[in-house]
Amino acid sequence: MTGRTPVRLTVNETDYDVTVEPRRLLADVLREDCNLTGTKLGCEHGVCGSCTVLVDGEGVRSCLMFAVQCAGRDIRTVEGLAADGRLHAFQQAISTEHGLQCGFCTAGFVMLVVGALEDDPSIAEDPERLDGLLSSNLCRCTGYEGIRRAVLRAYGRNGRHEKDGAEGH
């Protein structure tokens, strides 16, 4: 449990040399040691998904990984999405579609969607797979409808026209 270990974490293509206890969770090290507080902790037992980050391109719950497990791996967090002064398309879409209210779960949903859809954009075309993906994470404010619309807006074949066709409107 005790004893501190030096680790080099590569987060958003920046190296962070940190010395951490082996028991420290990736989420805590990102937030406390790397100062990347965009990743949120909602349940600390792997259910809510608010702490989702990408490790080697895969969405993982950073409350279920130790930081020392991530040495030498490619970590991406919400802070690394916007590039060249522009928001990522899904960051833009989740706002436009009112897919957030308090915003606490947002980084987790954003990383979940970006990780999965960048790998396989066809998920947006399959309602069942899309619901399956989005049901990995919890949101208590929005009722999810706006989050789903945001995926369709950012990744769907019909892009911006999706909103008018969404259920309930």
Add this chain to the structure above:
Amino acid sequence: MSGFPPTRAPVQPPVSPPPTITHVPQGAQSWLLGRREDARLVTGAGRYVGDLKVAGCLDAAFVRSRVAHGRLLAVDTGAAAEIDGVVGVWSAADMGDELPVVPSSTPGSADEERQRPALAVDRVRYVGEPVAVIVGIDRYVAEDGADAVRVDIDPLPVLVDPGQAAASSTWLFDGVDNVADEMEFGEPIDHEVWQRAAVVVEGAYRQPRLAPTPMEPRAILAVPELDGRVTVWVSHQAPHRLQKDLATALQLDVERIRVRVPDSGGAFGSKSGTFPEYLSVVRLALRLGRPVRWIEDRAETLSGATHGRGQNQRVRIAADEDGRMLALALEVDADVGGYPIAGFVAAETGLAAAGPYLTPKVHARVRTVVTNTTPTAPYRGAGRPEQVYAVERTVDLLARRLGMDPAELRRRNFIPPEAFPYEAPTGRRYDSGQYALALDKALELVDYGYWREEQRRRRRSDTVRALGIGLCSFAERSGLEQAPMAHEWASLDVTPDGRVVARVGTCSTGQSHETVFPELVAHTLGIPAQCVSLIEGDTDEVVQGIGTFGSRSMQAGGSALHQAALELIEVAKRRAVRMGCAEPDVGYADGTVSAGERSWTLGDLATASPEPLRVEGVYDNAAAFPFGTYVAVVEVDPELGNVRVLRLVAIDDCGVAVDPEIVEDQTIGAIVQGIGQALYEEMPYDNQGTPQADGLLGYLLPTIGELPPLTLDTTVTPNPNTALGAKGAGEAGCIGTPPAIVNAVIDALGQSVAGTDIGGVQLPLTPETCWRAAAGQEVGAR
């Protein structure tokens, strides 16, 4: 401050800057975004309490009772204090005379004679009650300390049901009855009314305990400042009340405490209280002279914070042969848990008993009863979902007894539009309503005739899943009736460059105030929205405030800003007159005062005098009564007990919706919480008072997979008491949804489920509950 001088000089620099839009990419212009808040929130640049960095900050962790009821014999903190990195460990005994006590809500109330200390003194009353607090150099170390504390408790008999607790000879508070309060609303109904009525129905219902579950649990950071003040960063709905309570509990001058609410990860009513943990954290920050924070974890909050709902209810309705309701009696045993901190929630259930109906005799009797469970407190709806559920299920029972269509029965009993303002027999004055209009719109949108026909078709066939249609009509209270809670403070300042800074005493925990309030002020003043900014949630910046709860933000805070903006126009005109404008007709449009050939922008007028161009006031906003009708269509699989919601139509009337998109956001969110309440959510206790869920695998929240097709629409009946016309929005969804779904399931399962009226299906409608009901088994008992 009476004692506890700082033991060392504060070591930290002043607290980190307030949450501002920083590190936001240039491309994130707010006009491209859905809301102003979003630029920071979608990029990870938001600042929640846990994100604030303060040098030298310590973390607190709490040791909590694992025994529901017992004598606290000893708390051994020795081993914890030895742990490297633990700065201190305190039990109630270690705090001594400095142990804070949660201030009572009102003098003479139930919580004054049943005091709640910050740490348990000689008795524990629920699993999760704080027994000791550890402060360490980080949260890991503090939690190590918590694990090392040994607590010796001599168990006492455990009471988990309010009915049982009310009758028990075991008392939670020595010398004080378990019934904390008894309230009556309306006149008792004469026996003859029941005896002479053509029909009388009676239902008994259980409102399970719900965990409010904002995605961010409770969070607080107390920072002693160099000038002797303390800044309290906290995720909270009512910063001014918290400031006052902290001052009372810690015996500090109110001016020494600055409460600031940064970004907040949701509340739903559960962050309006003055929690014992908060008193300990602020006390210890002052004692140590160092910043101390406490970031609650999920397992902890599920039993250590507060629960919502938790009532045993009995409803009786008498009607004539045409279905006209003659009398309604409601009895409630409200389970307020280990400390009666929020009896006003159950009082609302009683006060609201009449619902939207013109019943001439209405009587409610409400008892609040302490039990060995987590204290109950407001959760979205706070007393209204409980009332609406009890009455709407019983109205359906009456329809079945009379063989009458439940929509027609409701229509026959509504308070008609011309009867407003309407004085309900419980002593409440409803402002305005068009209840039949909302019902008719709901029936039309769901295509009621089609689904009734489809139901008949399915009933003729054995091979298809049973289909049911359920209604819920409600009138709910938004804002509050009593002064000073019916007031809200607001101010507007014009800066020399013509921008307007709005301040208001409400406090967003995710309700988009930063977007909507500036839009409202800008619209009223006729200036671009980007010229208006908002400051909320800071007791230094906002002189006074009531906060955000009871759907009051737009109705009270928005209306206050609206009135302030109208006043600002008059103040600007008067200033133009003082500047020598001799014209008789001074006009105002689009941010400019004009008279004849001359004109002044707001900025011109602000710079023209050293006296600030500003307005400030406390504005009175009476309670309002939003209403609506929800209809659910469900099918039930009798073999598996699964409920599938095929349609959910929600017609809401919250008066004038200032920003319909934001109102819709609130409505959908509340509906999904209502779906959770109807089908999944419950915090059960075993008979030893142990909560049966300590995580989100045990306490089930709806995911997107549980989302039915939703159809939302509105009617608009303006609030007659404000110029803005807005009633409250934000809670109706979880008020209308559960009864609609439950009535639909009962409609699907048929007459058998109604049984003897008493002991029918109870929330939540899990597959097991529905399977048992479909199989004709006893479903009321647990």
